[in-house]
Amino acid sequence: MTGIAAPRVRSSAAPASPPLSTTLVELTWIEKKIENWIRFGCDIHEQILDRRRRVIGFAPNSTFAFVRWASNEFGTIISRIDILRAVGTGEPFQTLPFVRPGGDILLKIEGWPKVERVLQAVDAIESIGVDPADVSSDHWRHVHNRLTAGEEPRAYSAEQHRAFLLRRRAEP
Numbered sequence: 001m002t003g004i005a006a007p008r009v010r011s012s013a014a015p016a017s018p019p020l021s022t023t024l025v026e027l028t029w030i031e032k033k034i035e036n037w038i039r040f041g042c043d044i045h046e047q048i049l050d051r052r053r054r055v056i057g058f059a060p061n062s063t064f065a066f067v068r069w070a071s072n073e074f075g076t077i078i079s080r081i082d083i084l085r086a087v088g089t090g091e092p093f094q095t096l097p098f099v100r101p102g103g104d105i106l107l108k109i110e111g112w113p114k115v116e117r118v119l120q121a122v123d124a125i126e127s128i129g130v131d132p133a134d135v136s137s138d139h140w141r142h143v144h145n146r147l148t149a150g151e152e153p154r155a156y157s158a159e160q161h162r163a164f165l166l167r168r169r170a171e172p
Contacts, residue, residue, distance in 0.1 A: 018045035022057035023086035025066055026098040029053075032071065036098060039065035039081070039122060040132040060088030063106070063133045063140075065122065066099065067115070081115045083107035083140045106140035114147050121153060128158050136164040 018024065022045055027036045030052055038056060041064025045057030058064050063085050070078045084103030087093045093102035109118050121143055125132045139156050146153040 018047075018057040019059075021060050021089045023060070023084075023103055024100045025056045025058070025064075026100075027054050027056060035067075035069045037067050039067050039119065041065060042133060058086040060086050060091075062086045063135070063137070065132065066096075068098070076112065078110070079112040079115050080110045081107070081118050083118075083144075085137060104137075106137050107144035109144065109147055117147060118143065121156075125156050128156075128161075130156070130158065130161050135161065
């Protein structure tokens with residue numbers, strides 16, 4: 001499987017409470033049954049609940065990818081990736097399982113072949129030296145729309161990223 005990393009394990013004592021505007025994501029890892037993980041994104045808070053569960057927090061306006069996979073005795077029952085922008089206090093948001101309060105959904109893909117295609121797009125972005133969390137929200141929406149329509153998304157280039165950063169810097 002492309003672009004899949006096992007969850008990070010950090011030892012921690014009783015964690016401090018996250019800031020009120022933090023978007024919280026509950027992650028569960030039960031090998032070959034439930035595997036929820038963050039593919040990319042910079043967390044600002046982590047609380048380990050037990051050996052198999054933890055809660056990760058993201059600052060407002062940060063982007064992250066949340067992957068969910070589950071199976072039963074008959075095979076895979078869910079394979080999904082969501083790329084979200086963490087929202088700030090008072091901003092509108094969409095709700096998702098395991099994400100509190102929710103987020104601005106940039107990409108929502110289900111089914112392993114399409115999820116794998118998104119993970120390959122993430123790998124391609126990392127291969128040009130760009131952190132996928134810093135990519136333009138418009139690109140993730142483009143990838144969502146193209147894959148939903150059964151089309152191939154355009155690759156994200158270093159030149160496109162530079163233009164995005166310049167445009168963002170010029171905004172008031």
